[in-house]
Amino acid sequence: MNADSPDMRPDMRPDMRPGTIPNMMIDADELTRRADGHWLTPPGGLSVTAVEIDSRLCAPGTLFAALAGQHADGHDYLAAAAANGAAAALVARDPGPMPCPLLMVDDVEAALARLGAFGRAAHRMAGGHLVAITGSVGKTGSKEMLAHMLRRLGGCHANRASFNNHLGVPLTLATLPATPLPAIQEIGMNAAGEISTLSTLAQPDIAVITRIADSHAGFFDSLDDIAAAKAEIFDGLTAGGTAILNADDPYFTFLGERARHAGAGRIIGFGTDSNADARLLDVVADSAGTHIRADILGVRMDVRMGTRGQHWARNAMGMLASVAALDLDIAEAAEKLNYFSELPGRGAVTEGVFNGATMTLVDDSYNAGPASMNAAFATIAERPPQIMVLSDMLELGDAGAVAHAALAPAIAALHPRVLITIGPMMAEMASSLPASITRHAVDAPDAAIDALRAMLRDGDLVFIKGSNGSGACRVAAEILDGFSTPGGAKGGASHAA
Numbered sequence: 001m002n003a004d005s006p007d008m009r010p011d012m013r014p015d016m017r018p019g020t021i022p023n024m025m026i027d028a029d030e031l032t033r034r035a036d037g038h039w040l041t042p043p044g045g046l047s048v049t050a051v052e053i054d055s056r057l058c059a060p061g062t063l064f065a066a067l068a069g070q071h072a073d074g075h076d077y078l079a080a081a082a083a084n085g086a087a088a089a090l091v092a093r094d095p096g097p098m099p100c101p102l103l104m105v106d107d108v109e110a111a112l113a114r115l116g117a118f119g120r121a122a123h124r125m126a127g128g129h130l131v132a133i134t135g136s137v138g139k140t141g142s143k144e145m146l147a148h149m150l151r152r153l154g155g156c157h158a159n160r161a162s163f164n165n166h167l168g169v170p171l172t173l174a175t176l177p178a179t180p181l182p183a184i185q186e187i188g189m190n191a192a193g194e195i196s197t198l199s200t201l202a203q204p205d206i207a208v209i210t211r212i213a214d215s216h217a218g219f220f221d222s223l224d225d226i227a228a229a230k231a232e233i234f235d236g237l238t239a240g241g242t243a244i245l246n247a248d249d250p251y252f253t254f255l256g257e258r259a260r261h262a263g264a265g266r267i268i269g270f271g272t273d274s275n276a277d278a279r280l281l282d283v284v285a286d287s288a289g290t291h292i293r294a295d296i297l298g299v300r301m302d303v304r305m306g307t308r309g310q311h312w313a314r315n316a317m318g319m320l321a322s323v324a325a326l327d328l329d330i331a332e333a334a335e336k337l338n339y340f341s342e343l344p345g346r347g348a349v350t351e352g353v354f355n356g357a358t359m360t361l362v363d364d365s366y367n368a369g370p371a372s373m374n375a376a377f378a379t380i381a382e383r384p385p386q387i388m389v390l391s392d393m394l395e396l397g398d399a400g401a402v403a404h405a406a407l408a409p410a411i412a413a414l415h416p417r418v419l420i421t422i423g424p425m426m427a428e429m430a431s432s433l434p435a436s437i438t439r440h441a442v443d444a445p446d447a448a449i450d451a452l453r454a455m456l457r458d459g460d461l462v463f464i465k466g467s468n469g470s471g472a473c474r475v476a477a478e479i480l481d482g483f484s485t486p487g488g489a490k491g492g493a494s495h496a497a
């Protein structure tokens with residue numbers, strides 16, 4: 001692995017899809033043209049069907065892009081990529097004899113961006129439309145929800161996991177098939193200007209912003225700055241394209257103005273607001289999911305979702321609006337939501353036996369910010385956990401201490417028996433909680449796991465959440481790895497929250 005970004009972890013959920021979806025397929029000459037390089041070794045009858053930056057993910061037909069990362073250089077993994085079946089490799093220096101053809105370019109990352117631009121251009125020429133999704137929270141879940149529906153309406157091409165940065169976006173676009181199948185691309189950021197670059201590369205026909213929140217407070221001075229940076233998604237919007245915006249968001253008007261200025265021909269609002277075009281009318285949750293009533297662009301419908309939580313239902317309005325913007329059947333798409341459940345790390349529920357105790361795990365450990373924390377707390381309020389494991393929310397800058405302290409009332413209202421915190425900010429927050437809650441403040445995930453083992457009782461519901469870099473996900477992984485069914489088989493039973 002030669003990319004350091006947390007968005008590029010190889011263990012994330014792959015782009016699973018039913019049926020046969022066409023792959024990109026380009027020959028050596030076309031690859032040379034797109035990458036603007038020359039072959040160091042004769043490519044023969046080469047045909048490339050995939051692009052990877054992780055040698056472990058290479059397979060027959062793969063082009064391995066040998067990126068030079070901060071901690072590793074892909075050129076050191078060329079032999080490993082070839083051993084895994086890579087058909088060719090994209091390199092910026094001659095490494096000597098290798099068991100696969102090498103395409104020399106001036107800069108591998110720049111060549112990867114060119115491959116992405118050409119891939120999207122070919123997709124557009126074939127009649128393919130692209131939906132780009134950004135927002136402070138809910139990007140990946142919304143992307144997966146839309147992909148779930150589109151795959152069952154004939155197919156789509158969507159970015160894997162959270163491949164949403166300067167590497168993930170071109171990787172996805174480079175492999176777009178030259179077909180009219182719709183594509184979905186999640187777009188993230190850590191700084192102003194990043195979304196503009198990626199949107200210009202992706203050339204979306206439909207641009208979605210889920211919500212503006214303070215998840216990026218460590219990189220920006222204000223919510224206004226965050227909203228302005230998210231609005232960069234319109235910089236690449238095709239002329240007359242569609243903007244789909246959260247009508248409940250205080251920045252709805254601002255984002256709408258930015259979209260119109262960028263040339264959007266249509267703006268669709270979603271949410272609970274009375275003026276929303278895709279309006280959530282009612283939400284009723286039960287043990288198996290959620291029943292919602294909605295009005296999607298004038299079409300009334302009752303929808304059954306496999307997920308729980310107001311945030312899932314609200315984002316479903318935006319994704320159904322996206323289906324409508326693609327001129328596909330929204331009623332048929334809505335029926336598919338019954339089979340969409342929480343994602344690993346984003347609210348997935350698993351039951352099993354851990355450390356000798358039967359328990360239920362609510363794994364919301366993929367990431368965390370103030371908005372997603374409160375949304376998660378609201379979702380679990382109907383069935384509060386006996387044990388909560390919370391690690392520090394990162395990337396909040398100077399607002400970190402205040403943001404953590406603000407979580408205390410909601411946690412106290414859930415009345416957990418045990419709260420295990422990882423990191424100094426969660427520990428400080430926990431010090432203000434009622435004495436009836438047993439608190440364990442630790443500095444590392446291993447210590448949190450030890451505390452959990454000691455405090456776990458038969459029948460407990462355990463809720464885990466925190467930022468990627470602060471350790472909650474490692475606690476969840478340890479539990480899932482150690483799960484067994486009551487009969488002794490490894491791996492618990494998963495279902496929607």
